Amino acid sequence: MDAPLALYRRYRPETFAEVIGQEHVTEPLRHALSANRVHHAYLFSGPRGCGKTTSARILARALNCEQAPVAEPCGECRSCRDLARGGPGSIDVIEIDAASHGGVDDARDLRERAFFAPVNSRYKVYIIDEAHMVSPQGFNALLKLVEEPPPHLKFIFATTEPDKVIGTIRSRTHHYPFRLVPPKVLGDYLMELCEREGVKLEPNALPLVVRAGAGSVRDTLSVLDQLLGGAGSDGVTYDLSVQLLGYTPDALLDEAIDAFAAGDGGTVFGVVDKVIESGQDPRRFAEDLLQRLRDLVIVAAVPDALTTGLLEVPGDRAERLRGQAAGFGPAELTRAADIVNTALVDFRGATAPRLLLEIMCARILVPGADHGALGFSARLDRLERRIGIDGAPAPVVETVEATSSPDPEVLSTSSRTEEAVEPEQHTVVEPVETTPEPEAELTEQPTGDLGIADVRRLWPGVLDAVKNISRYTWVMLSQNAQVVSRDGETLTIALVNAGARDSFVSKGSGDHLRQALGEVLGVSWRIEAIVDPSADPSRDQTPAEAPAPKTSGVKAPEAVHEAMAKKSSPAEREDPDAAAHPDDPVVDTGDDDPEQLLSRELGARVIGDD
Structure with missing residues (x-):
């Protein structure tokens, strides 16, 4: 008993209705056949195993059907029987493999024989497979014949690489591009074939077969044929498919x-x-x-x-x-x-x-x-x-007054928004965080509303950005300032004394900080600088009347700032030692140049912002 033919040969379509996944090609061809508007030359292109040669045979079969013009061959006349699946073939339908017959001599021989009329059929049809293998000289030899063929002659070129077909030939054909078959369409077709074959195909194995075929009907049927040949009584199982196809379990x-x-x-x-x-x-x-x-x-x-x-x-x-x-x-x-x-x-x-x-x-x-x-x-x-959350936590912040009794000089956050405040008076608040700060410091840009705890947590990144903008501002913020509170679009920064505060304002450090906050946090807050009362509550919080000393580019410690602030106060000019702190160094206040003061007392050298 002879072995059965391969699946892709046993189930080769005989009509356009049986071709799967190529409706964009088969429907226009059926309309052209039924309306008797068939062109003299066609170019079928697309991936391998998608039905190009099969469709060319169906087209030739329909053209030579005795009932033509029809969209589908009748399957009963002599021409249809000769060109059917397993039929002997027709002498008037000639298939040429251009991979081995693509030279100029083969083209000349074809040109000489093409002018003879068909023997038994209406048309003589040349199906040239692997057309991209025809040499340029061979195409040139066929050019005149393809351009002006005799009435009984039809050409169908099939190729996987249409770009290699010379333009003069392509321009004289009707081009139909074939495509890979979608996985769902191919999967349904495989299940139908397995039912015809009487073999069980496990649902888990079906995607493996479809994937192995990569959208090519012929390749997929070859894979299924291999699995059917090796299947036992259980049919095509998942384990068998994995082992034979080499997939990972x-x-x-x-x-x-x-x-x-x-x-x-x-x-x-x-x-x-x-x-x-x-x-x-x-x-x-x-x-x-x-x-x-x-x-x-x-x-x-x-x-x-x-x-x-x-x-x-x-x-x-x-x-x-x-x-x-x-x-x-x-x-x-x-x-x-x-x-x-x-x-x-x-x-x-x-x-x-x-x-x-x-x-x-x-x-x-x-x-x-x-x-x-x-x-x-x-x-x-x-x-x-x-x-375990979708974003960074926003802690709830409560503000309390820093002193136990009301003080007209110190206002709470709520009173600042309701009562008029003199420019030289500032709010002093202490944030009480009800949620703990995360242990790990984050330098990613946060999303959503930021609480004061978030600002403090991200403060190192802000300082790094400030350092790239102005080293003076970076020194001031890293050594002499701390974040106090945030009220709406205002961020309050507390500095150690009035001199530091005035220097911060006069040097434009607030603008530098605002720029850094925009780069790191993506916000545009107003910066308010105050004197930190926790450093020495007895000190005056009003801004200095005299302009800030010139200390650009100097890492000035707290003692120098305090000495410069004492020089700026009118009351202290009368009695320099009236408000002196026990830890203050002895400074000669007769020197009006702050750069000489820093050089003499600290041995510092003044450099520029750059």
């Missing part, structure tokens, strides 16, 4: 994905070891991992993808995908897929595939080593997942 992919989500490097590299020890191809494992990450990216972005048919997976696997997607942030999944996709390029010609696979896994595990946008987003996803 789902259990191993699940183990790898769960380990990546947990940051478990030991398990990840254990999976790599299993892949190598079991003889699997590292590149194939990376391809399967990328396919799984792609599914997870879609599930994370479209929660109902599994119910709306966007992803075609069995029910038990759908639940696993939902659980695995919940273990990652969207940026983590995107970054991991990008890393695997890049690694697949490096696998080509690699001499150490295991090393490349391990490096790929290490990069996925360590988002902190990636300084790009994806790495930043992945670290943010991981941080948010660890603290």
Whole structure:
């Protein structure tokens, strides 16, 4: 008993209605046939195994049908029987393989024989397969014939590379591009064929067969034919498909994905070891991992993808995908897929595939080593997942008065918004945070409303930005200032004494701080500078009447600021020692030049802002 033909030959379509996934081609051809408006030359292009040659045979069969013009061949006349599946063929339909007959001599021989009338049919049809293999000289020899053929002659060129067909030939044909068949259409077709063959195909195995065929009907049927040949009484099972097609088992992919989500490097590299020890191809494992990450990216972005048919997976696997997607942030999944996709390029010609696979896994595990946008987003996803919230916490801040009894010079935050305040009077508040600050310092740009605790937590980053703008402002803020409160669009900064406060204002340090806050926090707050009463409550909080001393670029300590402030007060000019602090150094106040004062008392050298 002879062995049956291959599946793709046993089920080769005989009519345009049987061609799957190419309706954009078959429908216009059927309309042209029924209306008797058929062109003399056609160019069918597209990926291999998508029905180009089959459609050319169907077109030739319909053209020579005795009932023509018809959209579908009748299947009963002599021409239809000769060109049917398994038929002897027709002497008037000539198929030429241009891969072996594409030279100029073959073209001249074709040109000489083409002028003879058909023997039994209406048309003589030349089907030239692999047309891109015809040499330029061969195409030139056919050019006049293709341009002005005799009435009985039809040409059908089939090729996977239409760009290699010279333009003069392409311009004289009607071009129909074929496409890869969609997975769902191909999957339904495979289930139908398995029913005809009487073989059971497990739902878990069907996606593997479709994926192996890569959209080509002929390649997919070849894969299914192999599985049918090796199937036992249980039919085509998932385990059989995985073993014969070389795919990574789902259990191993699940183990790898769960380990990546947990940051478990030991398990990840254990999976790599299993892949190598079991003889699997590292590149194939990376391809399967990328396919799984792609599914997870879609599930994370479209929660109902599994119910709306966007992803075609069995029910038990759908639940696993939902659980695995919940273990990652969207940026983590995107970054991991990008890393695997890049690694697949490096696998080509690699001499150490295991090393490349391990490096790929290490990069996925360590988002902190990636300084790009994806790495930043992945670290943010991981941080948010660890603290269990969607954003940075905004602590509730209460403001209380600094003194136990009302003081007309010190106002609470609420009274400042309701009563008029003289310009030289400032609010003094002490923030009481009801939520603890996180232990880890963050330098990512926050989102949402910022409380005073958030500002203090991000203050080191603000100081770094200030340092790049003005070193004088950075010195002033880092040594002599602290954040007091935030009221609406106003941020209050307390400096150690009136001299420091006046220098801060006169040097434009508030503008520098506002610029840094915009760069780091993305805000445009007004800066209010006050004297910190906690340094010495007995000191006057009113601004100095004299202009601020010239101390640009100098790291001035508290004692020097206090000495300069004493020089600026009219009352203290009369009695310099009246309000002297016991710890103040003895300073010669007769020197009106602050630069000489700093040089003499501290040995400092004055430099510019730059």
